[in-house]
Amino acid sequence: MKRRTKEDPWEVLGLKPGASASEVRRAYERLALALTPGALALYSLINDEEQQRLNERLRHAYVTLLRATSGSLPGKRERQERAPAPAADTPDAAPPPVRSAEPPPPSPDSSPPMPVIDEATEFSGAMLRLIREARGLTLREVVDRTRIRTQQLVWLEEEVYNRLPERVYLRGFVMTYAALLRLDPERVWTSYEQRQQAAMSAATS
Numbered sequence: 001m002k003r004r005t006k007e008d009p010w011e012v013l014g015l016k017p018g019a020s021a022s023e024v025r026r027a028y029e030r031l032a033l034a035l036t037p038g039a040l041a042l043y044s045l046i047n048d049e050e051q052q053r054l055n056e057r058l059r060h061a062y063v064t065l066l067r068a069t070s071g072s073l074p075g076k077r078e079r080q081e082r083a084p085a086p087a088a089d090t091p092d093a094a095p096p097p098v099r100s101a102e103p104p105p106p107s108p109d110s111s112p113p114m115p116v117i118d119e120a121t122e123f124s125g126a127m128l129r130l131i132r133e134a135r136g137l138t139l140r141e142v143v144d145r146t147r148i149r150t151q152q153l154v155w156l157e158e159e160v161y162n163r164l165p166e167r168v169y170l171r172g173f174v175m176t177y178a179a180l181l182r183l184d185p186e187r188v189w190t191s192y193e194q195r196q197q198a199a200m201s202a203a204t205s
Contacts, residue, residue: 009061021069028062123183123191125159131181132157146176153177161196170196 010017013027114134115127132142143150155163156173164170171189178188 007057009064012057012061013065019069021066024062024065024069028058122195123188124195125157128177128181129157131183135181142177142180145180148173148176159195159199161199
């Protein structure tokens with residue numbers, strides 16, 4: 001039998017007691033995105049085991065607070081008291097995937113169409129910009145969600161390679177950005193790095 005943790009779920013999610021269910025959900029989604037593989041904030045700082053442990057703590061805090069805040073809504077408290085809440089590790093209590101942190105799809109007339117993405121797609125900076133715009137995301141929103149500076153994002157999309165940081169940091173930028181755009185981070189990084197290396201080789205030849 002697992003020993004119950006005494007950790008304060010409010011502190012885990014960085015919230016003050018009494019926050020609403022929507023605030024709990026937003027806090028979880030923001031932190032879950034930061035724990036996405038390849039995220040710059042964690043790159044080379046923790047190993048896979050530590051990252052899994054952090055994810056479990058985050059997930060447990062989310063489930064605990066979501067049940068508590070939902071149970072406080074009018075008309076639901078009585079039902080919560082009569083029926084036992086699902087265990088934190090059951091599928092019914094599982095938190096939503098990270099991609100739910102993104103805004104709802106924009107209306108058809110407010111964003112350009114999504115470019116075709118297939119096995120042959122090359123993820124250039126211009127392609128990433130097109131996908132971002134099709135998702136209805138502004139640079140400001142990307143900055144808020146990834147903590148990557150605006151100028152770095154502009155250079156990334158415009159492929160100003162000589163102004164971008166060294167490989168270890170650039171990899172974190174690209175993979176974090178790709179995860180936000182609901183793309184495969186490893187595939188996007190491989191494609192982007194190949195373009196960068198080709199361009200840099202051509203510039204020095």
